[in-house]
Each structure stands twice: as structure tokens, then as C-alpha cells.
Amino acid sequence: MMADKKEDIKDLSLPALYAKFKSLNEPAYRAEQVFEWIYKKGAKSFADMTDLPAKVRDYLANKYEISGVSLASMQMSKSDGTCKYLFELRDGETVESVLIPAKDPAGGASRQTICLSSQVGCAYGCYFCASGLAGFKRDLTCGEILAQALAIQSDLFRKGKRITNVVMMGTGEPLSNYDNVIKAVEIMNSPLGLGIGARKITVSTAGHIPGIRRYMQEKEQFELSVSLHAADDKTRSRLMPINNVYLLDKLMSVCREYTKEKGRIITFEYILIRDVNSSTTDAQNLVKLLKNMNCKVNLIPFNAVSDFKFSPPSFKEVKAFQDVLERGGVNSTVRSQRGADIDAACGQLRLREAKKSI
Numbered sequence: 001m002m003a004d005k006k007e008d009i010k011d012l013s014l015p016a017l018y019a020k021f022k023s024l025n026e027p028a029y030r031a032e033q034v035f036e037w038i039y040k041k042g043a044k045s046f047a048d049m050t051d052l053p054a055k056v057r058d059y060l061a062n063k064y065e066i067s068g069v070s071l072a073s074m075q076m077s078k079s080d081g082t083c084k085y086l087f088e089l090r091d092g093e094t095v096e097s098v099l100i101p102a103k104d105p106a107g108g109a110s111r112q113t114i115c116l117s118s119q120v121g122c123a124y125g126c127y128f129c130a131s132g133l134a135g136f137k138r139d140l141t142c143g144e145i146l147a148q149a150l151a152i153q154s155d156l157f158r159k160g161k162r163i164t165n166v167v168m169m170g171t172g173e174p175l176s177n178y179d180n181v182i183k184a185v186e187i188m189n190s191p192l193g194l195g196i197g198a199r200k201i202t203v204s205t206a207g208h209i210p211g212i213r214r215y216m217q218e219k220e221q222f223e224l225s226v227s228l229h230a231a232d233d234k235t236r237s238r239l240m241p242i243n244n245v246y247l248l249d250k251l252m253s254v255c256r257e258y259t260k261e262k263g264r265i266i267t268f269e270y271i272l273i274r275d276v277n278s279s280t281t282d283a284q285n286l287v288k289l290l291k292n293m294n295c296k297v298n299l300i301p302f303n304a305v306s307d308f309k310f311s312p313p314s315f316k317e318v319k320a321f322q323d324v325l326e327r328g329g330v331n332s333t334v335r336s337q338r339g340a341d342i343d344a345a346c347g348q349l350r351l352r353e354a355k356k357s358i
């Protein structure tokens, strides 16, 4: 059977849709109508867009599709409500997305954070990450990134809730799929898209320096998170092969530049692994590395995955590590392990499903 060649309309930004309707001699507000149908009302077909003239609906249906993802598997944590979705794409590849419900620490309304994938598999091969184990397949399109969000959103709508925060921290290195990721977060941020505030959208990187430089130029105030996981090159290279390309001093220098240029804080992710990077000496090195930087550190005790030889540090070791940071003036939070009773670590569910089919 011939492959369907229709373009995914979700690959079009709002300015691109404005241009499209202009070229069709249709008023600009048609673009806004289409956006609202897809992102606010969850329309699955152009026929649903009843306030568009029939000829416009027909044109769109002939040229475009509104691609979705189908649910291949889902796990929900009994302890904290974290939901892990495995979505199947049109070509049969699968990606993971996570919904993390939480109470607002400031006492406001509850948060519904979604964590989205940017690639099928990952080329970076971090030694503690299940996503890297299965290797890299391909970049996700903008439409496929958005389809993950829309599928979770329709789940939330049924419960009278909505997505409040987005982290591009699932499978893949977002900054090596730069254009698609940025277009997708812009659409999520747009008031006519998902309407999520820029400061509630975080793009995470394993330390892709050219990507951070580009990201610095974005006009929207999206957040940046950098996976650090070690404060010296030897340990970091042992955990993250990307460190052999972008050494720590170069990474830190671009991070400092970022905080100055944007006037924004950077969040550093630091997975604590017993006997690898969680000693008080490691904490002291981290204090030196981050000295006087506008940043905070998320400390994440390693989530034991059967495919890895690493293990989490004890509660006492975590506390001792954090105490050193605090004394050194580095702001940190210990992130509670979410979804501990499901395959919540990045890539675990996809890996488990893939193994079933081998």
C-alpha cells in the first residue's frame, strides 16, 4: 500500500498557517480558528471544524492530516498518580511520555506536568539511562511532539484538569532536534495553542553547547535545564559520553553566558549514584563548579533499573551531599522519586515493551 503523503497540519506554526490562508485568499482568522480547533477543542478531523466554510474544510482534508498517536500501553503509579504512556507513532515506532500530577508547593492549584520525548531512542547513550540502551532511531516531528501533549490533554480534560507545565525531558536530546522542539514549545506556549506560560515550559539538555547557544537567542522566556550528574570530567565522561565532546569547562562557560544574557536561572539535574558521584568530595566539587552562578540543583537519587549496575545512595548520603551544597551557597532540592512502583525512569517502559517483542 502507498504511504499517505499528507502533511501533518501540526507541523505548521501559527505564522505559517497565516501565510497559508493568505495564499488561499482566506482571512487570517481562519488560521486562528484551525489552531483553536486542534489545540483547544481537540478536533480529530477537519470535518469537526464546523465554523470553517465547507470549501476550506475540503481543501484542508485533501492536503493535510491531523496526526495523532495511539496508546500502546499505560502504567499509573498507585502511590502518587504518575502516569507513564507508551504511544505508537504512524510508522510503528514508540515513544514515552509521562504525566506527573503534584500539589503546588506554594499552595496554589495542583500542577499537571507532562514530560515529552523529542526523539525515537537516543544517540547519547548515557550509561544510567534506559533510553540510550535501545539506540537512536529518528527525530520526532513537531506534530509528533504535540500529539503526545494532545493525547494526555484529552485524558486530563475528561477529569476536568489541564496541562500546567511541560518539560522536554523524555527520550532524546531536545537540542539536537532543535527546530521541531522549538516550534512545538512555541505552539504549546501560544494562547491559541495550549496556552502554557513560557516559564512553565522547560527544555532539557545533556549539555549540547551549540544548542544552548541557539536557545539563548530565543525571545520567549522558556526555561533551561542541564543534566550535569558530575562535577569533574572523569566522572561525567564515565556517565555521559557527550562529555567527551563538550568538556565541563566549556559547558559551564556557556551556562554562565546563558544566565547573564537571559537574566534567567539554570536548573542543573544531578542524579545521585552510590559510589560514583554522591560523596561529600563530589558535592564540594559541585559547589566550586557552580560558584556564583544563578542556578539551582535538582538532586535525584538514582531510580534502580534492572538493566544497570548502579544503585541509589542512602538517605544519609543524600542529606550529607545536600548539606555541603547548602553550606557552599548552592540552592538545591531533593526530588522525590515519582512513580517508584512503575517503570518511571526515562526509557524503561519502551525498553520493557521492546524486549517483549524480541
Ligand code: SF4
Binding pocket: 122, 123, 124, 125, 126, 129, 130, 131, 132, 170, 171, 172, 173, 206, 346
Ligand atoms: S539521559 Fe537523555 S541524553 Fe542521555 S541517553 Fe537518556 S535520553 Fe539520551
